[in-house]
Amino acid sequence: MIIYFYIYLIFISVLLLVFNDSKIGDFFVTSHDEYRYYVLSNYVMADSKSLGWLYIFQNYYDYSQSLHFGYYMYLGFVRNFINDNLGLWYVFQTTIFFLANLYFSKFICLEFKLPEKDSYYLSILMIFYLPLFYLTFSLMRDVSIFFLISISLYLYKKEKFYLMGFFMLVLITYRMNACLGIVVYVIFDLILSRKIQFKSLVYAFLFVFFVSLYILNNYFDKFMERIYSLDYLSVLFESFRFMFSPIPWQVDAYIPFYLYIWYYISFFACIFGVFLYMLFFSYNKNNILFSKSLVAMILFNVFAYSTEVGVGFRQTAVLSPFLFVPVFISVIKRVKI
Known part of the structure; x- marks a missing residue:
């Protein structure tokens, strides 16, 4: 643990x-989405000083253009607090990145009953998970979402x-699908572990009900249009796409070379790892890390994203870490045996 802290x-x-000496906005590392975050958080920064935070929260949709207003508020607040200092912003992001890796690792060990030292x-290995490392040095919310999912599951x-x-x-307020995915995980885990209580079911139902009611009351037409237009075969396609994307020879040109190399290597490593995992699973599933609850959470997210883009x-x-880390741990432990 001390080594991890020293690396941080x-x-x-x-x-x-x-x-x-650099300022936020001097350069961007991702696509146009990051510039959109930059512009919208500019409005939050300006109006928080002139109109106040209460006004911003009451009119959140004007700033976020979506239900996911929380990160825009956080981004605007932090940018004001650090005076748009890029170095301090990277410190904020890196801190979240390291905390996310820590809580993710702790959750995985609790989920699969692995030794704490693992x-x-x-x-430490998660520091070298380059897609998330790359997103750490941007204005995007993905590192924060990974942290919030990981710490929620750990807790x-x-x-x-x-x-x-x-x-x-x-x-x-960051990503509704991710939050509901955790609810799906909890429900599956309680049912499978036979620890479910009526009170737990009521809480889970009320949570999903009020969230769904909020969506339907405010965006009913948009919500129903997505459901009716969904090709359910696309869910299967998106599942395979999620497992093996992006294909290295089809990645966007804007990504750095080290990330391209990562995807080129990881693409074939994932195919080989999944093949070995399925082979070992068919031979002796007791020595394989497998969580139906995690699979349910991932599939829910894939389904939810299939209704969008x-x-x-x-x-x-x-x-991906919630799927492939158990796969590769299983393969490594099985090979060592």
Whole structure:
């Protein structure tokens, strides 16, 4: 754990030295989406000073153009707080990145009953998960979403439900599908572990009901149009696309070379890893890490994204660790046996 902390200190020290004189907006590392976040958070920054935060929250849709207003408010607040210092913004993002990796690793070890020391090794390895590392140095919300999902699941496993509820409330303002995916995970986990209680079902039902009611009351036409126009075969296609995308020879030209190399190697590694995983699973599934609850959560997210624009690069970057980390841990442990 000390090594992990030292790595974090080295990261933020270098970032402050290199980027302390730069400003947010000097350059962007992702596509036009990042520029959109920049522009909309500019409005939040300006109006928070002249009109106040209460006005902004009352008229959140004018700033976010979606239900997911939370991150725009957070981005505007932090940019005001650090005076648009790029070095400090990278410190914020890197801190979230390291915390996300830590809580993700702890959750995985709790989920699959692995030794606690494995979470430390996995935390260090997750630093080299380049898609999320790349998104850390942007204005995008994906690193924060990964953190909120990971800590919510970790708190659930530790039975700290009030804290979990707090982080889920934050997450629902960042990405509603991700929050509902956690609800799906919890319901499946309670049913499969036979720990489910009537009270738990009521809470889960009320949560989904009020969220759905809010969507339907405000965006009924848009919601129903998506459902009616959905080709359910596309859900199957999106599932395969999620598992093996982006195909390295079809990646966007704007990504850096190191990320292209990552996708080129990981594409074939994932195919080979899934093949070995399925082979070992068919031979002896008791020695394989498999969670029906996690699969249900991932499939829910894939289905939800299928009603929109499909599973893209950023969505894959957030969800892939929950699928492929258990796969590769299973393969490594099985090969060692």
